[in-house]
Amino acid sequence: MAAASEIEEGTVLQPKYDADGIVTAVATDAVTGDLLMVAHMNAEALAKTVASGEAHYYSRSRRKLWRKGEESGHTQRVVEMRVDCDQDAVWLKVEQTGPGACHTGRKSCFYRVVPLGQSGAAKLAFREADKAFDPGGVYKK
Amino acid sequence: MAAASEIEEGTVLQPKYDADGIVTAVATDAVTGDLLMVAHMNAEALAKTVASGEAHYYSRSRRKLWRKGEESGHTQRVVEMRVDCDQDAVWLKVEQTGPGACHTGRKSCFYRVVPLGQSGAAKLAFREADKAFDPGGVYKK
Numbered sequence: 001m002a003a004a005s006e007i008e009e010g011t012v013l014q015p016k017y018d019a020d021g022i023v024t025a026v027a028t029d030a031v032t033g034d035l036l037m038v039a040h041m042n043a044e045a046l047a048k049t050v051a052s053g054e055a056h057y058y059s060r061s062r063r064k065l066w067r068k069g070e071e072s073g074h075t076q077r078v079v080e081m082r083v084d085c086d087q088d089a090v091w092l093k094v095e096q097t098g099p100g101a102c103h104t105g106r107k108s109c110f111y112r113v114v115p116l117g118q119s120g121a122a123k124l125a126f127r128e129a130d131k132a133f134d135p136g137g138v139y140k141k
Numbered sequence: 142m143a144a145a146s147e148i149e150e151g152t153v154l155q156p157k158y159d160a161d162g163i164v165t166a167v168a169t170d171a172v173t174g175d176l177l178m179v180a181h182m183n184a185e186a187l188a189k190t191v192a193s194g195e196a197h198y199y200s201r202s203r204r205k206l207w208r209k210g211e212e213s214g215h216t217q218r219v220v221e222m223r224v225d226c227d228q229d230a231v232w233l234k235v236e237q238t239g240p241g242a243c244h245t246g247r248k249s250c251f252y253r254v255v256p257l258g259q260s261g262a263a264k265l266a267f268r269e270a271d272k273a274f275d276p277g278g279v280y281k282k
Contacts, residue, residue, distance in 0.1 A: 013255055051260045085243055085252070116194045
């Protein structure tokens, strides 16, 4: 195992995969800076993203690699990719093709606000209630 | 287990914790929009963040809850909190106190770029090589 200094201050990409072989991937809109989605990558998804400049992720629930947009057409071209200090997360600044990144039909997956200063049950508030596209028409069921 | 429609389109916060009781937490700078860090929360960290408006996280390696800045003084006041479609990730827009969020002494944990269009070993490029503060003087070893 590499020393912390080498991982944090070195120039070698050596992702710290978890027990399931996964790192976290955060995608933001390269133009607006908005957070679009949080997903995951295994080594193959990471390698394909680096090689192609197109975002690839790994679905933990479906246990498969997917190229973002392969079904919806809403691909993500990676403008810049970064890795964090301990190399267990990557940040993709992307050009999002089409109306949105979220499978619910919205631009961003983060369309609901959690109210602060409360204890107990919190009632979420929608920020982007209207859908940018019809997911039923874009994603095969 | 709640139906997908209720989780994605409802107004009840019902985080989807993983097998270790964890959700992903992404913190961005509320002013600049920059991605500061990716961390994790258990139910207690999430509840304390919502109740106090101060970012609390859960360290998987140290297996303990921590209030961001409790050691360094570099606290994060949460300006807005959002939850994603399947409720396994939250987004904190924060006011970062002090010079930086990263324990290495930098503003952001994402201070290295992964070059694209290459296969094989990638040489990381520093974007924020200089440290905003001296981690040795801020964090107890």
